[in-house]
Amino acid sequence: MGSTATGEARLAPLRERLRHAWQVPLAVLLFCAYVAYLTTTFERVPKALVQGVQPADFPLLLIGVILLLTAVLVWQLIHNPDPPRSRLPATFFVTVGLFLAFAGIAAWVDLFAGFAVFAVGLSLAWGERRLVPILAIAVVLPLAIFLLFDLVLEIRFPRGVLTSLYYD
């Protein structure tokens, strides 16, 4: 019983390291498995044309290299674990939410409306409360960028609710 308790005590740190060592390798493994599956969907080219190297061969070689390195990484993480990560604050999740909101508004409403929402949202989320500078960043800056790119660099932006007012 005593030797079991001692063995348990020795195994506890190893278990703790194993607990944290699997996340990254598992994610890499799943990614590699998915990519390897995708390579099976590539067209195969007749041997006479391809001269030995099929389109899937090089990506598969890279997957093999990544898997080999990941095996070494597992060993490394067990013996030299990563430092613990702090919890992500709410501002991070709000910022990611703003990325998604921007993407949605830019795709379905207007790119520059997306900028305005992002700028206002980010400024407020990051603690800024002065309304005038926030509005300046949200309205004046996108307008300045639009005019600079349209008039000087002659870039046409995607048509949206706001840009159509200018282009039409």
Added chain:
Amino acid sequence: MLEGALAGLAALLDPKLLALIFAATIGGVIIGALPGLGATTGAAILLPFTVTMEPIPAIALLATIYCAATYAGAITAILINTPGTTAAAATCIDGYPLAQRGEAGRALGMATVSSTMGGMFSVLVLAVAAPALAQLAYKFGPPEYFALALFGLSMLASISSGGAIKNLIAGTFGVLLATVGMDLMTGVERFTFGMPELTEGIHFIPVLIGMFALSELLVQSTRMNMIMERIAMKAVQLPSRADYLRTWKTILRSCGIGTFIGVLPAEGATVASMIGYNEAKRWSKNKAEFGKGAIEGVAGAEAANNAATGGAMVPTLALGIPGSATTAVILGGLLVHGLRPGPHLFNEQPEFVFAIFGTMFVANVMFFGLGLMGAKLFARVTLIPNAFLWPMVFMLAVVGTYALDQSIMDVWIMLGCGVLGFVMRRFGFSVVPVAIGLILGELVETTFKQSMVMFDNNAWLFFTRPIADIFFLLTVAGLCAPLIMDRLARRWRSGGPEEGQGRS
């Protein structure tokens, strides 16, 4: 070549180009002084804006941003103990303690002088070494380029951030990203998911901007409660005679170290500054002062990091292999303007190449003057609230990405890479290897396939090529370098040679 060189240097007499270099120097100093931005991010965001410019002004702008931003990281490193760029991380160690005891002006003056000397030294080396290396590249065929690209990827193991294995995984992932699109040899589409926008592959600029700028934006969102203590400063002081006598050997040594490290593919100013700092400490007679405000610490780090800028341009211009993350962006700028780095560039457009050499030299002179006169003013950019700065960066990033090909798909790729870059950084992976892997990926695959065709699918024949063998050996050395550096670092930490004992 001589005529081209003179034509290139004569281009610098154009007032518009000089004005552009001046404006870019100011921009570079501001970018470099702002923690979280940095030369790579700044250059990546500005690259799309240079697409409509002529090649010389476009690349001059990017090169100037590189030189100026690398220097300017020292400003915030010294005044608020937060490096404006990763290349100034080593400068914090002794720069901030100097500022704390009221010698911020002295520290900044030394940083300015050392950076300028490092930068100028490396540009002179660049002007000599790059053409010579480019001529050597005439002997390179696909096997040599494959081996060289492999060497470039192996050097990712020893860049400072992330562990060696994680860096190599990230670099290999970057190479894998480069396989997206149509395979040039067979015409087969790979990883396009039926989207025509992906047929030409993933452009590296959205990936770069996402991985550097947007991931940093997400990192900043996790640091809202960080308070930076800012040290007040009266004026920047030129080093005294005593300081020059104390640091001249350190500066010279760091110039050499930085230039050499910069020439190595994928290394760059960050690695150079750390090695420069370590060597300054190792050779110093006042080791005990290091960490508490040793002026040699500032000199060693700053001379090395700016020396790396010219060094990193050597393989970039001569071989098309980026010497650092920022030169990877500059390489992208060259490709966007239809310029293929290598011997043909030096032979057919020497005026372009020498104009860039001249630009970098002038940029060093300009940031010397601006740094001495305006470092205190530039430090005030850190007063811009993040809540205003980062929305501006976001808008410029999105618009710049879109402007490349006027494709909204690039914007989605950039956003996705921003989130991916943050996740990678959170789990200890560096994003620099992904960028370099993506840029080198097409070269690696194409030259590998061409070589296999040449060798009739007998890969052993790679070893019959002497130049390729040299690069293969360097690849092995590059992969072993982290182990060697780790052992050396442990040896230094355990004390190294005692003071008073001579070196054999």
